[in-house]
Amino acid sequence: MISFIAKRLAQSVLVMAIVSAVSFSLFNFVGDPVNNMVGQDATREQRLEIRDKLGLDDPILTQYSRFVGNILQADFGLSYRIKRPVDDLIAERLPATLELVFVSAIISLFFGIVLGIYTGIKRNSWGSRIILSTSLAGVSLPTFVIGIALIYVFAVHLRWLPSSGRGGVVELGWWKTSLITLEGWRSIILPAITLSLFQLTLILRLVRAEMLEVMRTDYIKFARARGLSERAINFRHALRNTLVPVITIIGLNIGGLVAFSVVTETVFQWPGTGLMFIQAVNFVDVPIMAAYLVFVALLFVVINLIVDILYFVVDPRIRLGG
Amino acid sequence: MSTLLDINGLNIAFPTRRGTVNAAKDVSLTVESGEVLGLVGESGAGKSTIGNAIIDLLEAPGRITGGSIRFMGEELRDMNRDEMRQIRGKRIGMIFQDPQTSLNPLMTIGAQLVETIEKATSKRGRDADAHAVELLEQVGITEAVARLRAFPHQFSGGMRQRVVIALALAGDPDLIIADEPTTALDVSIQAQILDLIKKLCRERNLGVIIVTHDIGVIANIADRVAVMYRGEIVETGTVAQVLGAPSHVYTQSLIAAVPRADTKLDRFTSVDYIEGNTASFRRIDIQNHWLGETQQNDHTGTAIDVDRLNLSFVLQKAVFKRNRRMLKAVNNVSFSVQQGETFGLVGESGSGKSTVARLIAGLYTPDSGTINVFGKDVNENRKAVESRAARQALQMIFQDPYSSLNARLRVLDIVAEPIRFYRLTENETQTRKIVSDLLDHVGLGASAALKYPHEFSGGQRQRISIARALASRPRILICDEPTSALDVSVQATILNLLKDLQQELGLTMLFISHDLPVIRQMCDRVAIMRHGEICEVSDVDTFFEAPAHDYSRHLLDLMPSMTLLSDPVE
Numbered sequence: 038m039i040s041f042i043a044k045r046l047a048q049s050v051l052v053m054a055i056v057s058a059v060s061f062s063l064f065n066f067v068g069d070p071v072n073n074m075v076g077q078d079a080t081r082e083q084r085l086e087i088r089d090k091l092g093l094d095d096p097i098l099t100q101y102s103r104f105v106g107n108i109l110q111a112d113f114g115l116s117y118r119i120k121r122p123v124d125d126l127i128a129e130r131l132p133a134t135l136e137l138v139f140v141s142a143i144i145s146l147f148f149g150i151v152l153g154i155y156t157g158i159k160r161n162s163w164g165s166r167i168i169l170s171t172s173l174a175g176v177s178l179p180t181f182v183i184g185i186a187l188i189y190v191f192a193v194h195l196r197w198l199p200s201s202g203r204g205g206v207v208e209l210g211w212w213k214t215s216l217i218t219l220e221g222w223r224s225i226i227l228p229a230i231t232l233s234l235f236q237l238t239l240i241l242r243l244v245r246a247e248m249l250e251v252m253r254t255d256y257i258k259f260a261r262a263r264g265l266s267e268r269a270i271n272f273r274h275a276l277r278n279t280l281v282p283v284i285t286i287i288g289l290n291i292g293g294l295v296a297f298s299v300v301t302e303t304v305f306q307w308p309g310t311g312l313m314f315i316q317a318v319n320f321v322d323v324p325i326m327a328a329y330l331v332f333v334a335l336l337f338v339v340i341n342l343i344v345d346i347l348y349f350v351v352d353p354r355i356r357l358g359g
Numbered sequence: 360m361s362t363l364l365d366i367n368g369l370n371i372a373f374p375t376r377r378g379t380v381n382a383a384k385d386v387s388l389t390v391e392s393g394e395v396l397g398l399v400g401e402s403g404a405g406k407s408t409i410g411n412a413i414i415d416l417l418e419a420p421g422r423i424t425g426g427s428i429r430f431m432g433e434e435l436r437d438m439n440r441d442e443m444r445q446i447r448g449k450r451i452g453m454i455f456q457d458p459q460t461s462l463n464p465l466m467t468i469g470a471q472l473v474e475t476i477e478k479a480t481s482k483r484g485r486d487a488d489a490h491a492v493e494l495l496e497q498v499g500i501t502e503a504v505a506r507l508r509a510f511p512h513q514f515s516g517g518m519r520q521r522v523v524i525a526l527a528l529a530g531d532p533d534l535i536i537a538d539e540p541t542t543a544l545d546v547s548i549q550a551q552i553l554d555l556i557k558k559l560c561r562e563r564n565l566g567v568i569i570v571t572h573d574i575g576v577i578a579n580i581a582d583r584v585a586v587m588y589r590g591e592i593v594e595t596g597t598v599a600q601v602l603g604a605p606s607h608v609y610t611q612s613l614i615a616a617v618p619r620a621d622t623k624l625d626r627f628t629s630v631d632y633i634e635g636n637t638a639s640f641r642r643i644d645i646q647n648h649w650l651g652e653t654q655q656n657d658h659t660g661t662a663i664d665v666d667r668l669n670l671s672f673v674l675q676k677a678v679f680k681r682n683r684r685m686l687k688a689v690n691n692v693s694f695s696v697q698q699g700e701t702f703g704l705v706g707e708s709g710s711g712k713s714t715v716a717r718l719i720a721g722l723y724t725p726d727s728g729t730i731n732v733f734g735k736d737v738n739e740n741r742k743a744v745e746s747r748a749a750r751q752a753l754q755m756i757f758q759d760p761y762s763s764l765n766a767r768l769r770v771l772d773i774v775a776e777p778i779r780f781y782r783l784t785e786n787e788t789q790t791r792k793i794v795s796d797l798l799d800h801v802g803l804g805a806s807a808a809l810k811y812p813h814e815f816s817g818g819q820r821q822r823i824s825i826a827r828a829l830a831s832r833p834r835i836l837i838c839d840e841p842t843s844a845l846d847v848s849v850q851a852t853i854l855n856l857l858k859d860l861q862q863e864l865g866l867t868m869l870f871i872s873h874d875l876p877v878i879r880q881m882c883d884r885v886a887i888m889r890h891g892e893i894c895e896v897s898d899v900d901t902f903f904e905a906p907a908h909d910y911s912r913h914l915l916d917l918m919p920s921m922t923l924l925s926d927p928v929e
Contacts, residue, residue, distance in 0.1 A: 254460060255455055255456075255457060255460040255461045256460060256461055256462055256463045256464075258416065258455065258461075259453065259455055259461040259462070259523070259526070260463070261416055261447070262414060262416060262447055262448065262452075262453035262455075262527075263447065263448035263452075263453075263475045263478070263479075263526060263527070263529070263530070264444045264445065264446070264447035264448030264449055264475075264478055264479060264530065265448070265474065265475065265478055266444070266478070269474065269478075273466075273474070274463050274466070277465050277466075278463065278464070278465055281465075351465070352464075352465065353464070353465060353467075353510040353512070354464060354510070354512045
């Protein structure tokens with residue numbers, strides 16, 4: 038197990054090295070950093086001074102290793118636009134995104150798995166047919182359309198929920214949360230549903246397909262032949278076997294939630310890292326873009342590592358060897 | 360003895376889009392307690408369907424359309440789902456074919472046993488654990504207490520089937536339905552499992568239904584036998600009566616198709632009744648055909664010469680050599696095959712017989728040792744053009760007729776591929792002509808060329824494989840268990856075809872099988888393999904009459920005794 042994790046860690050380090058190289062290259066390919074930082078009326082001397090200060094004349098490898106060294110100390114430099122350290126900006130915005138992703142992951146996992154099992158077991162019932170056909174909307178409609186539709190119905194028309202922003206924020210140390218006030222929940226519910234819908238559909242369909250597959254196996258037939266109750270067959274035997282392949286996809290999907298949150302945060306003006314990224318793209322704020330890239334990659338790598346370890350926990354065939 | 364199960368006039372129908380298939384037609388059976396009833400038939404005969412119908416586990420859309428199933432005087436068809444669940448496991452136990460897949464891979468053996476015991480008996484907690492240990496001991500699993508915590512993948516196939524039997528016994532049933540319980544197992548394990556079932560039947564006074572396609576299993580274990588053909592029971596009687604003096608024409612042809620281990624026959628007797636397809640196709644005069652022209656047949660020595668061959672597989676990878684776990688799949692194997700003879704390689708699974716075949720075919724490269732085909736070392740200049748000629752002379756037929764043909768190609772392209780690859784013809788017209796002649800000759804008919812593999816049955820697919828192997832005009836044919844996936848009647852026709860082709864084309868054959876009677880019918884000489892080593896090489900008759908090695912005797916002892924069978928009709 039230790040050698041397995043060590044191998045996975047080594048792979049993760051490689052992935053991060055490549056991603057950091059890509060994000061580093063952003064600095065050199067997306068506009069001239071000096072032009073981005075100084076005003077139009079800066080003198081030649083001022084420009085040279087900044088070039089020197091940023092070390093832009095050093096060999097490329099030296100610059101890259103300095104960049105990596107800084108990242109390792111969580112130093113992503115100054116935002117061109119706001120002139121504040123990028124890591125501070127991310128730290129401020131991160132709780133909003135993580136809470137949004139957390140709530141939508143819970144929604145998509147809970148409803149995805151429960152409805153997946155239901156449609157898998159009651160294959161031909163009317164309930165299953167309705168769930169399956171509505172779930173198609175979840176995959177085929179773009180996130181922003183769903184978001185706008187939800188805003189129209191619940192915020193504009195019914196006026197039950199706020200249309201945008203993050204209300205009811207309470208500070209817990211440096212972490213600003215909106216999950217402990219009613220107002221906070223009112224504002225997170227629409228964006229969380231919007232974000233979760235696509236993943237929910239995927240998980241639902243995957244769980245259903247796996248469930249149908251598992252129900253056809255010999256050990257389910259044998260469990261029936263031993264007179265076990267339907268409940269024991271469905272939940273003790275079928276569900277766990279269903280979840281083995283589902284775990285991988287769920288892991289990837291949580292990464293996907295972070296990535297998709299860019300759109301959702303924009304629609305709902307949710308003050309998270311995704312919105313910050315979109316704004317950074319508008320103003321060619323390269324340090325923020327580079328940091329965001331590294332951050333998302335890190336998230337994916339960590340989630341994948343957790344998924345691999347979960348495999349060990351769930352599947353004895355991997356844990357104990359053949 | 361009392362009548363345990365009484366099936367009367369049972370009809371089972373599977374409605375499909377293309378009309379209703381009657382899987383069982385007016386089936387009547389009885390099982391007494393303390394007896395083993397064999398239900399024998401070929402694939403599609405409906406024998407498993409009957410087993411499933413008894414415990415109400417017919418797969419959708421199948422349903423019982425008529426008749427009665429009385430179990431200890433109660434009508435099972437009148438029971439609702441909950442009552443039926445009380446019958447399953449508690450009073451009727453079931454054993455399935457493949458022990459690899461009948462156990463839940465994510466639960467320990469103990470958890471699966473305890474769950475079943477708690478469902479079927481009043482035992483709970485510690486008592487249930489103790490009962491689980493007792494059951495495992497009864498089915499011959501040692502260190503049962505420790506084994507409870509093991510997962511299914513930590514057991515071998517035979518051990519898993521014992522666990523499956525323990526599970527079937529958990530509710531102390533009166534009747535056990537075993538659906539092909541030994542088909543997935545090696546002969547030595549098969550003998551143990553059959554003994555176990557027989558012993559349990561006697562000790563507990565159980566009724567047992569054994570559903571099988573294997574006449575050998577029936578001969579060994581059953582007291583009475585019912586023969587099924589296309590959903591009907593054509594004959595019922597004691598084993599001696601049905602196997603020794605079959606009265607129905609189907610039973611007669613079925614038994615004639617069973618390969619015999621006691622004497623060698625020239626051909627299997629005609630089994631047209633079973634095949635149902637008596638349309639015979641044009642056979643070409645193959646010796647004067649393009650296919651009969653063997654190239655540069657000037658080599659006079661041995662066809663295949665294998666000298667001190669070794670190959671190991673890595674079981675567990677590790678950075679340091681001493682931590683690696685290796686499996687010696689082929690250990691110092693030497694033998695030679697004369698031109699025109701059929702050489703058999705026999706052994707149980709894992710003995711390395713298929714690996715040897717693959718080495719000779721060039722699919723693996725040996726760690727050490729040499730393989731000469733017609734005097735040329737096949738592993739020298741593997742990339743060179745000459746070595747292609749060596750490979751063209753040597754073709755292979757694989758075991759599984761389903762996965763060995765590319766499902767996306769038409770039969771024409773499958774068979775023509777070797778011809779096109781080796782550029783054996785001048786133009787496409789000639790290629791197509793040869794393919795259609797070949798398809799005629801192997802008994803498929805030229806019209807098969809435009810179809811896809813899924814339109815054919817297992818036996819027909821194996822004919823396609825044979826046609827493909829012949830297309831490059833080989834002089835050596837390697838057959839790796841060519842008929843193990845087929846029904847006996849189909850096996851007989853395929854083996855006849857192989858024999859004919861060998862005579863017509865003067866082929867040399869390397870014939871790999873675990874099935875001793877098949878070896879006796881097909882081979883001139885035979886090599887016995889075990890754990891990657893050759894135990895004995897001898898004449899096929901010498902091997903069967905006077906085996907030299909202990910392991911050979913052991914294998915022959917395990918072979919189901921067929922003394923009950925009627926004498927072959929010449």
